Amino acid sequence: MSETDAESFSSVTAAKATGAAILHELLLDHETLEHFILFSSGAGAWGSGNQCAYSAANAYLDALATHRQTHGLPGASIAWGPWAGKGMSAGDAAHGYLEKRGILPMEPRMALAAFHRARAQRPNSNLIIADIDWERFVPAFTARRHSPLIEDIPEVRQAAQELEAAASTAKTTTAQPIATSLRERLARLTSSKQNQVLLGLIRTGICTVLGLRNPEGIEDQRAFRDLGFDSLTSAQFSKELAKETGLPLPPSLVFDYPTPQECAAHLRTQLVDLDDEEDAALSNALPQVAHRRTVEDEPIAIIGMACRFPGGVRSADDLWELLASGKDAIGVFPTDRGWDLDTLYDPDPDHPGTCYTRNGGFLYGAGHFDAEFFGISPREALAMDPQQRLLLETAWETIEHAGINPHTLHGTPTGVFAGINAQDHAAHIRQSRDVETIEGYALTGSSGSVASGRVAYTLGLEGPAVSV
Structure with missing residues (x-):
């Protein structure tokens, strides 16, 4: 995450990555070493938006184990899911966050039994031991794209098939009357009113999924990503909107149509039978580009201009004023560039690493x-x-x-x-x-x-x- 500064990132990753790297180097020459087991985390495999440094550290452990394996050294990485009881993710909030995403807390006895079985069967492998509710996990994890990480797991294929079948059933049964009812309502409205109704449904769905309180405060052109959507909430939002519209909507809806305005336009194409006139009305409801006339004998026309030049020039008008007045655009060295101005100047032009002038053409606001x-x-x-x-x-x-x-x-x-x-x-x-x-x-x-x-x-x- 961009909010994690370098110091925090280094501190978190060092707890696992640095220790593992030191052990790896110290044990390189131990020919009698039988096992080198790293305890990683599922966060390094499927990611964790709120723990980017922790995810990276665990991904490093997985990579270190693979590195040892490719060089004929003992090495295995076990990526654990959350443990029940007094594990790292103990607490209602942490467990609730993970359970919503289909990652369930494991009973310690079952987890240890799985560990011993895995070690006996595949002693030098990278494994994930976790209790996954695939019906919840699959839609969220594959909302943007198919995932090679899990697509060959039989439970994943079954969950995907069940989701597809449920969507097909919804399309042909309960979904159709809802869609018909909404279509009838939209058919009685003007194009702008249709757009408002659909935007209202979208804003309500956003508030339901993200826990926001003010639907009217959601900007039509603001990206879903900027509102806080991730893969899980995008899948939940699509499901919520599908219930309201009766349409079979993909989990990737917010990625395919990244703003409420674009999403509303897409829903309208699904719910309203558009003839040429209505299609033009839809275009008017979406962001428009100012009309520009094309003239055959004028293939290039300058219709807008901006610039930055020394002398405080920040617009075309400023440039004209500078030229018309004959002012000098040369000025002293700026003080906000981190330059050592005390040693930068030397009157001798042959002195290395210095300037023999104290002035030049500078954009003083370049750092702002x-x-x-x-x-x-x-x-x-x-x-x-x-x-x-x-x-x-x-x-x-x-x-x-x-x-x-x-x-x-x-x-x-x-x-x-x-x-x-x-x-x-x-x-x-x-x-x-x-x-x-x-x-x-x-x-x-x-x-x-x-x-x-x-x-x-x-x-x-x-x-x-x-x-x-």
Whole structure:
């Protein structure tokens, strides 16, 4: 999770990973060693959104056991599910959280019996010992995609078949009258009213699943992911919405249609018989791109502009004012870059590692980037080339300057073409005092090819994205 800082992550992972690594190194030359057993956790196998460091540490144990096995050394990793009684996940809240996801607490005697049986049958293997309710676990774990981890387990295949059969039954029996009733209600309404009714159903479903209290406070264009949805809650939401609409909805609904507005539009296509006129009405109910006239003899037209230049220039108007007034855009070195200004200047131009001037052309606000506005974590923003940050800001301002709401371009075939200067930001990242915190974002933060794609991703553009 982005809220876990490097210090906390290191502290949590060290408890397991560091100790295991030390034991591995100390016992490498012990030829008489018969067993090397690591106690891992199911969190490393199926993940845990609230315990990212703990999950990573246990995944490391699994990988270390595999490493030993491939080098002919004894090694096994047992990934445990939660234990009943006074285990690590003891407590009503922890057990309730896991049980909702189909991961049940194990009785200690049964767990130990399973351990001894597994060790006797497969002494050098990576195993998971857990009590799983597959009917609950499968829909949540496979909401986004099929999972090779579990798809060959007979109980999983059976649970999947039962879910498919239940969905088919619901579609042909109880679901149909509900859908018919809702269709009749929607048929008497205008397109905008239809959209409001469906959005109301969606907001209510969101509140039911996430435990929220104010349906009206949920924004139509806010992504389900930002509201707090995960695989389990997405499956629950689809089931809740299926009961209200009578439609057979997939567990991946919130990933296929990532905002309430897009979800409502999809439901309307399933519930309303759209002719050409109604199809146009649906388009009007969805975010629209401002109409732009195409002129054959004008293949390229500049309709919006934004810029950043030295001299405090933050807009096209500022640039014109600077040029018209003849002001000097050169200024002193900025004080917010972490530079040692006392040793940076030397009047001798041949002195190594210094500048023989105290002035230059600088963008003084280059470090003032609103990462949260663009949905970027603080650590990722720290690793981003300033060119990428400035490109995001100016792209947004360009669209606004053209009189277009940037949100309305989402899902449109709009292209991004960006000219990028030579890249040396990767070297700066390696020299940064925060390198351990941000190195996971170093590749995307310093790659020029990412710049145009980052703009397209942030704005939801589906046209070409090219960096030159």
